[in-house]
Amino acid sequence: xxxxxxxxHGLSISIMPVNLLACIIGVLLGTLVxxxxxxDTISAIALLLPFSYSMDSTAAxxxxxxxxxxxxxxxxxxxxxxNVPGEAASVVTCLDGYAMAQRGRGGAALTVxxxxxxxxxxxxxxxxxxxxxxxxxxxxxxxxxxxxxxxLIGLIVLTKLTGTxxxxxxxxxxxxxxxxxxxxxxxxGISRFTFGIDELDRGFDLSLLxxxxxxxxxxxxxxxxxxTQSKVQTIRFRDLYPTREEARRSVVPIFRSGILGFxxxxxxGPSGTTSSFASYALEKHYSKxxxxxxxxxxEGVAGPESANNSANSATMIPxxxxxxxxxxxxxxxxxxFMIHGIIPGPAxxxxxxxxxxxxxxxxxxxxxxxxxxxxxxxxxxxQLLKTPIYILMPIVAVxxxxxxxxxxxxxxxxxxxxxxxxxxxxxxxTGFEPAPLIIGIxxxxxLEQGLIQSLIICNGSIWEFLTRPIAGTILAVGTAFxxxxxxxxxxxxxxxxxxxxxxxxxxxx
Amino acid sequence: xxxQTTLTTKNNYPTKPITVIVPFSAGGGLDLVARxxxxxxLKYLGQPLVVVNKPGGAGTLGWNELVNANPDGYTxxxxxxxxxxxxxxxxxxxxxxxxxxxIAQVTTxxxxxxxxxxxxxxxxxxxxSYAKQHPGQLKFGHAGIGSPAHILGETFAKTANISxxxxxxxxxxxxxxxxxxxxxxIGFVPPLTVKExxxxxxxxxxxxxxxxxxxxxxxxxxxxxxxxxFDIVLTNWYGVVAPKELPPEIKTKLEEGFKTMIxxxxxxxxxxxxxxxxxxxxxxxxxxKWISDGDKLAKTIRETGILEQIEAQKS
Amino acid sequence: MTEKIVTSxxxxxxxxxxxxxxxxxxxxxxxxxxxxxxxxxxxxAVVVSLLLIVxxxxxKKSVTNNKVDWSKFSFILxxxxxxxxxxxxxxxxxxxxxxxLYLFKIADTTGWRLPLLLSAxxxxxxxxxxxxxxxxxxx
Numbered sequence: 001x002x003x004x005x006x007x008x009h010g011l012s013i014s015i016m017p018v019n020l021l022a023c024i025i026g027v028l029l030g031t032l033v034x035x036x037x038x039x040d041t042i043s044a045i046a047l048l049l050p051f052s053y054s055m056d057s058t059a060a061x062x063x064x065x066x067x068x069x070x071x072x073x074x075x076x077x078x079x080x081x082x083n084v085p086g087e088a089a090s091v092v093t094c095l096d097g098y099a100m101a102q103r104g105r106g107g108a109a110l111t112v113x114x115x116x117x118x119x120x121x122x123x124x125x126x127x128x129x130x131x132x133x134x135x136x137x138x139x140x141x142x143x144x145x146x147x148x149x150x151x152l153i154g155l156i157v158l159t160k161l162t163g164t165x166x167x168x169x170x171x172x173x174x175x176x177x178x179x180x181x182x183x184x185x186x187x188x189g190i191s192r193f194t195f196g197i198d199e200l201d202r203g204f205d206l207s208l209l210x211x212x213x214x215x216x217x218x219x220x221x222x223x224x225x226x227x228t229q230s231k232v233q234t235i236r237f238r239d240l241y242p243t244r245e246e247a248r249r250s251v252v253p254i255f256r257s258g259i260l261g262f263x264x265x266x267x268x269g270p271s272g273t274t275s276s277f278a279s280y281a282l283e284k285h286y287s288k289x290x291x292x293x294x295x296x297x298x299e300g301v302a303g304p305e306s307a308n309n310s311a312n313s314a315t316m317i318p319x320x321x322x323x324x325x326x327x328x329x330x331x332x333x334x335x336x337f338m339i340h341g342i343i344p345g346p347a348x349x350x351x352x353x354x355x356x357x358x359x360x361x362x363x364x365x366x367x368x369x370x371x372x373x374x375x376x377x378x379x380x381x382x383q384l385l386k387t388p389i390y391i392l393m394p395i396v397a398v399x400x401x402x403x404x405x406x407x408x409x410x411x412x413x414x415x416x417x418x419x420x421x422x423x424x425x426x427x428x429x430t431g432f433e434p435a436p437l438i439i440g441i442x443x444x445x446x447l448e449q450g451l452i453q454s455l456i457i458c459n460g461s462i463w464e465f466l467t468r469p470i471a472g473t474i475l476a477v478g479t480a481f482x483x484x485x486x487x488x489x490x491x492x493x494x495x496x497x498x499x500x501x502x503x504x505x506x507x508x509x
Numbered sequence: 510x511x512x513q514t515t516l517t518t519k520n521n522y523p524t525k526p527i528t529v530i531v532p533f534s535a536g537g538g539l540d541l542v543a544r545x546x547x548x549x550x551l552k553y554l555g556q557p558l559v560v561v562n563k564p565g566g567a568g569t570l571g572w573n574e575l576v577n578a579n580p581d582g583y584t585x586x587x588x589x590x591x592x593x594x595x596x597x598x599x600x601x602x603x604x605x606x607x608x609x610x611x612i613a614q615v616t617t618x619x620x621x622x623x624x625x626x627x628x629x630x631x632x633x634x635x636x637x638s639y640a641k642q643h644p645g646q647l648k649f650g651h652a653g654i655g656s657p658a659h660i661l662g663e664t665f666a667k668t669a670n671i672s673x674x675x676x677x678x679x680x681x682x683x684x685x686x687x688x689x690x691x692x693x694x695i696g697f698v699p700p701l702t703v704k705e706x707x708x709x710x711x712x713x714x715x716x717x718x719x720x721x722x723x724x725x726x727x728x729x730x731x732x733x734x735x736x737x738x739f740d741i742v743l744t745n746w747y748g749v750v751a752p753k754e755l756p757p758e759i760k761t762k763l764e765e766g767f768k769t770m771i772x773x774x775x776x777x778x779x780x781x782x783x784x785x786x787x788x789x790x791x792x793x794x795x796x797x798k799w800i801s802d803g804d805k806l807a808k809t810i811r812e813t814g815i816l817e818q819i820e821a822q823k824s
Numbered sequence: 825m826t827e828k829i830v831t832s833x834x835x836x837x838x839x840x841x842x843x844x845x846x847x848x849x850x851x852x853x854x855x856x857x858x859x860x861x862x863x864x865x866x867x868x869a870v871v872v873s874l875l876l877i878v879x880x881x882x883x884k885k886s887v888t889n890n891k892v893d894w895s896k897f898s899f900i901l902x903x904x905x906x907x908x909x910x911x912x913x914x915x916x917x918x919x920x921x922x923x924x925l926y927l928f929k930i931a932d933t934t935g936w937r938l939p940l941l942l943s944a945x946x947x948x949x950x951x952x953x954x955x956x957x958x959x960x961x962x963x
Binding site for chain 1: 897
Binding site for chain 1: 548561565569645676678709819823
């Protein structure tokens with residue numbers, strides 16, 4: 001009841017004209033940032049800091065938060081329409097979203113992604129409203145050994161996410177891990193595999209890699225196809241929105257992945273990306289027809305897009321209640337807060353209730369605004385698909401390159417994105433699925449850092465590691481899950497072999 | 510013709526916005542200082558500052574770029590203690606103290622030694638006696654091998670004659686998370702990162718590494734290491750640097766501009782709001798400090814075995 | 825064939841990687857050092873790519889692919905390299921305009937008026953969005 005009163009009070013603050021305007025500007029900018037590949041929340045907020053100096057602090061914070069959660073809405077747009085992930089968290093949306101767009105269901109994919117983002121984003125804010133302090137406390141029980149266990153199990157489970165060849169997936173994951181080791185390693189204080197090239201010290205940027213392999217790779221594939229299919233898709237109004245069947249199939253994934261994403265968002269690390277991948281694996285596991293995944297399964301869009309939005313809301317919890325950012329996006333939000341003289345921490349709720357509840361209420365308002373903004377945009381974006389490929393692709397190429405440049409303001413990055421583009425082009429032609437590579441480069445560093453820290457914390461004893469209650473449980477459950485699947489796979493293999501041998505015997509006669 | 514244009518530009522300097530390279534990503538302490546200066550620049554320098562983040566390689570990428578920038582006063586950078594530390598490990602491309610020119614020192618900030626408040630230690634001595642009874646049990650978190658916090662931890666262990674295990678993290682925030690969960694026992698972090706935790710009573714600060722106590726009323730009760738009889742002093746500082754061979758007229762203009770900006774009470778209030786302390790030094794004094802800090806730290810990293818630790822990672 | 829070449833590329837790359845990883849200290853399982861993950865990952869990559877090559881040599885079926893216009897492919901790459909080189913020299917606006925026009929012509933856009941118009945407007949719009957609305961520093 002108390003929470004409700006405070007929330008209503010917050011609502012009255014958040015709909016004050018100046019704050020509402022700030023919220024609208026924030027979510028509009030967020031949508032723009034999300035749609036444009038390359039430019040991410042961190043740089044967007046950093047670039048806007050100077051303009052906010054003259055603003056009222058509550059309004060400024062509402063605007064920053066709006067950019068932060070708003071950017072997750074637009075991220076899927078380019079993934080679905082052009083196979084160019086706007087950010088790493090939308091890589092997995094390419095798999096089924098783009099396949100849907102090619103079948104003429106792009107509008108449906110965009111709509112489901114917007115609605116899923118809205119529902120899951122709101123779920124996340126509800127979680128934030130009701131349980132913020134206790135959740136933040138329980139997240140602290142997870143230390144490096146627990147992160148390591150999650151990363152390890154995650155890596156194994158996610159490897160077999162897509163594609164047909166297990167060996168190829170394993171190779172892609174390892175190549176991802178290898179790419180992740182390049183750069184100055186703060187764990188050891190030395191540069192690894194940089195060959196004296198200065199800029200390699202920074203390591204490979206995840207978004208850059210994703211934009212190269214998926215985006216530029218796709219552009220190369222399409223532009224060089226000899227039989228340039230100049231047929232323009234005709235899109236009727238009812239194609240813009242999901243069919244009854246598609247809507248029905250999306251409901252459960254949106255809620256299920258919404259909850260999953262929320263939990264992942266409570267842990268430190270790049271939760272946007274990991275939650276979307278984990279959700280894809282989860283939805284594929286629970287789907288009645290997993291073979292549809294990768295060929296335009298609506299669940300493969302609904303799940304991940306919901307998961308990364310609720311993860312996003314969840315990352316606000318440690319920021320607002322502990323004053324500690326768990327990821328890059330909230331780190332820059334923290335800066336935004338501090339520039340305005342607000343230092344979030346355990347005392348924020350009691351000392352600045354107007355600000356705290358105003359901000360939370362604005363997130364409900366902002367999510368509704370985002371839905372209102374994004375649904376009509378679906379129609380406009382789908383029109384883009386009517387543009388002939390020979391006009392669309394060059395423009396997308398330049399947009400991607402410009403976005404890539406803005407990540408580090410580095411021209412060398414453009415060389416890398418070209419290289420990864422060619423690599424993506426060849427990977428696709430040879431049946432290598434690049435999504436596991438992204439998993440490798442995300443999870444690899446977490447794995448290494450977690451291992452080194454855990455072993456020091458556990459006094460170099462693996463036994464002490466395994467007997468930590470949470471880490472041990474995660475590892476045990478994970479191992480059981482993997483064993484179950486391995487046995488399942490093995491039995492299937494036996495069946496298939498028997499069938500093929502029977503078939504070939506039949507053929508002989 | 511050429512010389513004439515340069516002359517007029519020198520006299521009118523600055524005629525266009527000045528780029529400031531921040532060698533760390535947006536959101537860090539360094540970035541915040543740059544942005545506070547950005548907020549005040551127009552008034553004191555006559556032109557706006559444009560903050561550009563060039564993160565990576567523990568700051569070295571941004572500083573390398575600054576070393577190579579045209580010394581015309583239109584490209585400046587933000588410096589930190591790492592400018593002095595990084596070259597000591599012999600892995601950087603340039604020796605920054607001789608390749609860069611300090612314009613001003615803006616702020617200083619010590620580190621705090623913090624422990625989770627559910628641990629029994631109320632002061633350094635009880636911590637030390639616990640460490641002596643349980644060798645190898647205490648772990649301290651720092652922001653990467655070779656970072657100032659790592660140097661501090663090893664120096665403390667050596668001065669107190671105890672053994673502490675070091676756990677590398679990606680930054681002050683990750684250390685704080687692990688401290689709050691009691692996964693590690695000691696952390697060396699900038700005051701800003703843990704101020705709210707200390708106020709809320711979830712973390713306890715046992716000492717600060719400054720020469721004097723902090724002026725922030727919430728943190729002023731924390732004693733220095735020196736007060737408690739330990740010769741451990743290490744303060745990080747942020748400053749403004751330029752490439753070498755800046756024309757003297759431009760350098761003077763910049764020095765003056767930044768000096769008055771830093772003296773402005775509003776600027777001071779902004780910086781203090783961030784949990785930092787303003788401490789202005791001019792170019793020559795900064796240069797001196799670079800040299801003295803460098804000499805001191807070169808000795809420390811050899812004596813504490815940090816140099817060896819880094820070299821042992823390669824074979 | 826391409827499949828084998830790509831796999832061999834990964835094999836060679838991971839062997840080279842593994843060689844360089846030897847310069848890093850492996851440590852032990854109880855106390856991993858900077859070479860721990862690189863050596864494990866490099867080793868796995870070598871083994872897996874070897875297995876893949878063996879498998880690809882033994883299997884007869886090859887992945888069927890769409891035909892690729894290789895001259896277009898190389899023209900795009902050459903254009904891309906020029907664009908990246910010119911990027912810092914002649915500035916974002918002009919280099920992007922030229923590159924866009926070049927890509928439109930490669931993509932067989934007919935006529936000159938439409939590509940010229942489109943290149944000019946899109947490069948200007950991107951410049952505006954990134955430089956002014958998002959305040960990115962572009963050359």
